[in-house]
Amino acid sequence: xxxxxxxxxxxxxxxxxxxxxxxxxxxxxxxxxxxxxxxxxxxxxxxxxxxxxxxxxxxxxxxxxxxxxxxxxxxxxxxxxxxxxxxxxxxxxxxxxxxxxxxxxxxxxxxxxxxxxxxxxxxxxxxxxxxxxxxxxxxxxxxxxxxxxxxxxxxxxxxxxxxxxxxxxxxxxxxxxxxxxxxxxxxxxxxxxxxxxxxxxxxxxxxxxxxxxxxxxxxxxxxxxxxxxxxxxxxxxxxxxxxxxxxxxxxxxxxxxxxxxxxxxxxxxxxxxxxxxxxxxxxxxxxxxxxxxxxxxxx
Amino acid sequence: xxxxxxxxxxxxxxxxxxxxxxxxxxxxxxxxxxxxxxxxxxxxxxxxxxxxxxxxxxxxxxxxxxxxxxxxxxxxxxxxxxxxxxxxxxxxxxxxxxxxxxxxxxxxxxxxxxxxxxxxxxxxxxxxxxxxxxxxxxxxxxxxxxxxxxxxxxxxxxxxxxxxxxxxxxxxxxxxxxxxxxxxxxxxxxxxxxxxxxxxxxxxxxxxxxxxxxxxxxxxxxxxxxxxxxxxxxxxxxxxxxxxxxxxxxxxxxxxxxxxxxxxxxxxxxxxxxxxxxxxxxxxxxxxxxxxxxxxxxx
Numbered sequence: 001x002x003x004x005x006x007x008x009x010x011x012x013x014x015x016x017x018x019x020x021x022x023x024x025x026x027x028x029x030x031x032x033x034x035x036x037x038x039x040x041x042x043x044x045x046x047x048x049x050x051x052x053x054x055x056x057x058x059x060x061x062x063x064x065x066x067x068x069x070x071x072x073x074x075x076x077x078x079x080x081x082x083x084x085x086x087x088x089x090x091x092x093x094x095x096x097x098x099x100x101x102x103x104x105x106x107x108x109x110x111x112x113x114x115x116x117x118x119x120x121x122x123x124x125x126x127x128x129x130x131x132x133x134x135x136x137x138x139x140x141x142x143x144x145x146x147x148x149x150x151x152x153x154x155x156x157x158x159x160x161x162x163x164x165x166x167x168x169x170x171x172x173x174x175x176x177x178x179x180x181x182x183x184x185x186x187x188x189x190x191x192x193x194x195x196x197x198x199x200x201x202x203x204x205x206x207x208x209x210x211x212x213x214x215x216x217x218x219x220x221x222x223x224x225x226x227x228x229x230x231x232x233x234x235x236x237x238x239x240x241x242x243x244x245x246x247x248x249x250x251x252x253x254x255x256x257x258x259x260x261x262x263x264x265x266x267x268x269x270x271x272x273x274x275x276x277x278x279x280x281x282x283x284x285x286x287x288x289x290x291x292x293x294x295x296x297x298x299x
Numbered sequence: 300x301x302x303x304x305x306x307x308x309x310x311x312x313x314x315x316x317x318x319x320x321x322x323x324x325x326x327x328x329x330x331x332x333x334x335x336x337x338x339x340x341x342x343x344x345x346x347x348x349x350x351x352x353x354x355x356x357x358x359x360x361x362x363x364x365x366x367x368x369x370x371x372x373x374x375x376x377x378x379x380x381x382x383x384x385x386x387x388x389x390x391x392x393x394x395x396x397x398x399x400x401x402x403x404x405x406x407x408x409x410x411x412x413x414x415x416x417x418x419x420x421x422x423x424x425x426x427x428x429x430x431x432x433x434x435x436x437x438x439x440x441x442x443x444x445x446x447x448x449x450x451x452x453x454x455x456x457x458x459x460x461x462x463x464x465x466x467x468x469x470x471x472x473x474x475x476x477x478x479x480x481x482x483x484x485x486x487x488x489x490x491x492x493x494x495x496x497x498x499x500x501x502x503x504x505x506x507x508x509x510x511x512x513x514x515x516x517x518x519x520x521x522x523x524x525x526x527x528x529x530x531x532x533x534x535x536x537x538x539x540x541x542x543x544x545x546x547x548x549x550x551x552x553x554x555x556x557x558x559x560x561x562x563x564x565x566x567x568x569x570x571x572x573x574x575x576x577x578x579x580x581x582x583x584x585x586x587x588x589x590x591x592x593x594x595x596x597x598x
């Protein structure tokens with residue numbers, strides 16, 4: 001069975017693993033990423049970690065997931081807010097030269113979606129759309145085993161999709177952008193504003209809605225309606241065989257997902273109402289998806 | 300050079316052509332489709348027309364574009380409003396058996412997009428999004444030379460995307476669906492309502508807006524804003540290398556397209572502002588795209 005090297009690089013930590021083509025993690029090394037110290041330090045560290053993996057030379061290729069949009073053809077980051085100095089840096093090329101094997105780069109949400117599509121909840125399907133809902137909202141279409149990362153790496157950067165023009169301007173995103181309206185951060189902001197009270201986490205909103213509190217109920221209904229419309233919009237574009245949902249909010253999925261699906265159906269043609277909404281199944285989609293990048297590219 | 304058979308089937312007319320892999324039409328037969336008389340008559344007619352093409356036996360495969368959503372894996376129509384009796388009919392299979400060559404079926408807007416992506420305005424690009432704006436609005440993502448037709452054939456059935464929740468309920472589509480708000484039909488409906496006057500075609504609205512009429516100006520601005528938001532939404536999902544625009548409305552593109560692009564930029568991240576908006580370049584994308592289906596499927 002083929003094996004690959006996956007690298008999950010964040011601003012603070014990095015994980016490097018040897019993973020087989022079914023997504024089994026065979027060996028893993030973790031450590032600080034030195035992400036604030038610039039490419040030279042980060043790359044030297046990664047190279048050392050790769051060499052700590054037993055049998056790394058037998059791997060058929062390597063892939064890296066990074067925080068931010070990626071030019072997947074060039075193998076470079078487009079923006080690198082959390083990894084200063086990496087925008088335009090020849091990341092994949094450097095790994096390719098260093099290790100003498102194919103190397104690929106993609107966005108961390110995209111590789112998580114790739115993992116779920118290839119060896120997770122969407123295994124065996126041709127066309128799946130992955131959405132992660134936590135403090136932010138991201139996603140990716142995986143078609144024919146490949147992430148649709150797009151010209152500028154903004155494929156699946158769904159945060160900025162306008163869901164309702166008549167909302168408040170919150171930040172640099174569009175007025176009514178789905179991330180501001182229906183991420184965990186968005187839900188908390190709106191509830192706190194309306195209730196006039198700070199809360200510790202979004203679970204409180206769902207609990208209070210269940211207990212019948214009107215403000216919480218209204219917030220949860222709006223959250224469900226907004227996300228229902230979001231998924232209906234995605235379906236109009238690519239009609240996936242499955243919606244896969246990941247991210248921290250999914251811990252409370254039983255409290256809100258049925259309502260999202262109901263709204264999705266209300267805004268969709270009858271013929272596409274049966275598209276399943278399935279929770280992400282992998283514990284470590286980030287590192288597994290990074291390792292799937294060479295496989296996804298035919299290695 | 301490889302050649303293919305393309306079939307462009309409508310409710311009223313049908314065209315059958317022999318086309319080379321660069322999209323050149325080598326021979327063509329046209330006639331009535333007998334679309335209201337059911338599959339037996341329609342298929343017998345098509346088979347006869349294929350045999351009229353000189354050298355049809357040398358073709359490497361055949362493709363059919365039909366009006367309505369298609370299950371491309373099964374080679375069947377999902378709905379067939381304009382072709383009674385064809386929903387679920389084993390269309391591709393019957394052609395495959397009859398002619399002993401690979402046969403494929405897809406939606407007519409999708410094959411037009413495929414033609415533009417493979418041999419038209421998007422030639423050589425990996426990821427293009429085609430939108431047709433006429434009486435209705437349709438589209439399709441073409442990725443890696445394949446249409447993303449989706450699980451139920453609703454990929455690119457963008458008409459139902461909600462662009463503004465606070466609009467009037469018009470028909471079975473969602474309130475604020477892009478097709479009702481920014482198709483030719485939608486633009487005319489809104490102008491006629493506000494002006495209290497029937498007009499012959501949408502060109503009149505653009506002309507009157509240029510002449511400074513306030514109602515026409517407001518309608519055109521809304522049309523541009525709605526379509527700008529639509530394209531910004533598409534970009535968030537798949538970040539195409541190019542937007543290709545087809546359909547009858549494009550005859551007046553010089554009067555409204557710059558305004559759409561301006562709105563698109565206003566609702567998009569700076570990094571993706573440069574995505575080009577290009578008019579469709581083929582005169583007969585429907586028949587050419589049908590013939591490209593076997594090529595797109597590796598034949």
